Amino acid sequence: MTQNHDHFKLHIQHAPSHHEEVTHHHREVSSHKTESAKPIESKVKSILHGAFRQVLAFFVFFMIGLVLLNWSAYSTIISYKIQNYLHPGETPMSELLDNKQTISKTVLKTSDDPEVQKKQIPALNLEIAPSDNRIIIPRINQNIPIVRVSSKSLIQRDWNALEKEMQSALKDGVVHYPGTSLPGQSGNVAITGHSSYFPWDPGRFKDVFALLHEVVEGDKIIVYWDQKKFVYQVQGIKVVLPKDIEVLKQTDSEQLTLVTCTPVGTNAKRLIVTAVPVEDDTGKVSR
Numbered sequence: 001m002t003q004n005h006d007h008f009k010l011h012i013q014h015a016p017s018h019h020e021e022v023t024h025h026h027r028e029v030s031s032h033k034t035e036s037a038k039p040i041e042s043k044v045k046s047i048l049h050g051a052f053r054q055v056l057a058f059f060v061f062f063m064i065g066l067v068l069l070n071w072s073a074y075s076t077i078i079s080y081k082i083q084n085y086l087h088p089g090e091t092p093m094s095e096l097l098d099n100k101q102t103i104s105k106t107v108l109k110t111s112d113d114p115e116v117q118k119k120q121i122p123a124l125n126l127e128i129a130p131s132d133n134r135i136i137i138p139r140i141n142q143n144i145p146i147v148r149v150s151s152k153s154l155i156q157r158d159w160n161a162l163e164k165e166m167q168s169a170l171k172d173g174v175v176h177y178p179g180t181s182l183p184g185q186s187g188n189v190a191i192t193g194h195s196s197y198f199p200w201d202p203g204r205f206k207d208v209f210a211l212l213h214e215v216v217e218g219d220k221i222i223v224y225w226d227q228k229k230f231v232y233q234v235q236g237i238k239v240v241l242p243k244d245i246e247v248l249k250q251t252d253s254e255q256l257t258l259v260t261c262t263p264v265g266t267n268a269k270r271l272i273v274t275a276v277p278v279e280d281d282t283g284k285v286s287r
Contacts, residue, residue, distance in 0.1 A: 055196055070265035073196035077264065080140070096186055129227040135174060135191060136222040140211035140279035145173030146191060146225070155176045170194055171203030177248060180257075183225040187250045187276070192259040209260035220276050221256065232256045232275035239269050247272050 067074050110278055133146040147169040153162035162178070169175045174193035181187030197206035215221075223230040239262060240247060247257055247270070254277050262271040 013258055024145045028196060066265050069199060070196040072199065072208075073162045073210035073264050080214065096270070129229060130224050131227070132224075133176075133226070133253050134224045135218075136224075137212075137215065138222075139215050141213070142208055144193065144205060144208050146223070147173045147175050149175055151178040155166065166192075170197075171201070173205050174208060177259075180248060181250065181254070183223045183230045183256075184228065184254075186252070186254050188248065188255050188257055190248050190257045190259065191225075195260040196265045207264075209271075210264055212258060212260050212273060213262065215273055220278065221258075223256065231278040233278050234273060234275045236272075236274040238272050238274055242267065242270055244270070 001067075133148070134143060135146055136143045149162075149165050149169050153159075153165060166175050170193065174191050176182075177190035177192060179191040183189050193209040193212075194203075194206045195209045195212065197203065215237065217234050217237065219234045221232045221234065223232065247259065256275040258273040260271050261267045262269050
């Protein structure tokens with residue numbers, strides 16, 4: 001009897017309680033969940049890693065393609081940066097901004113010898129205006145023809161025809177926006193040009209405004225219109241969305257507005273440079 005009783009006590013001591021069974025069950029379930037979660041976590045990491053690599057590869061190939069398609073514009077930018085680094089502050093066209101000319105009233109006695117006359121008569125510093133309309137931006141060393149587009153399509157509100165006419169005109173230079181003022185008139189004189197365009201396009205002026213972002217406030221811009229010279233000074237630079245046509249609206253006073261696509265190689269936004277006529281010491285507009 002005692003032996004059976006001891007055996008019963010021993011059995012009770014070694015028999016797991018209900019709490020121990022539940023705890024053990026929870027541990028097994030938790031262990032099973034942990035083991036099953038590891039492959040899922042690993043799979044998610046693998047998917048994310050693969051997606052990141054694909055996005056990175058797409059971005060790299062996109063940038064390479066962008067540069068290759070717009071190599072003409074980017075090579076211009078690189079060349080400008082190198083030139084500016086080697087020769088900082090040099091603007092090859094800055095002499096065009098000097099309107100001061102020394103006129104001598106002294107009567108010169110000249111020799112009858114033609115060879116001596118060449119040495120006696122000083123060279124005249126006379127500015128000759130170009131026969132066509134042009135815009136000159138010394139900062140970026142650009143001297144570009146300005147092409148006029150008929151206002152007929154604008155008046156008829158034929159936007160497709162107007163776009164085709166402007167794109168065609170951009171092959172020959174920068175384009176004066178039809179409906180905006182002309183140089184010398186009150187109002188907004190708007191001019192647009194390519195910062196970059198398709199490499200297979202036959203035009204020679206598809207990246208003339210590739211360096212327009214290098215222009216800074218205070219820079220001078222020269223416009224020759226109908227063989228008259230107009231000098232403007234940059235007063236504002238900003239970037240807007242393509243739908244922001246407020247930049248083309250008329251102004252109370254004369255203003256020059258230059259428009260191009262930015263960043264170079266895209267048409268995501270528009271770079272806007274505004275300039276006002278330069279006044280001399282007497283308050284008169286410099287012409």
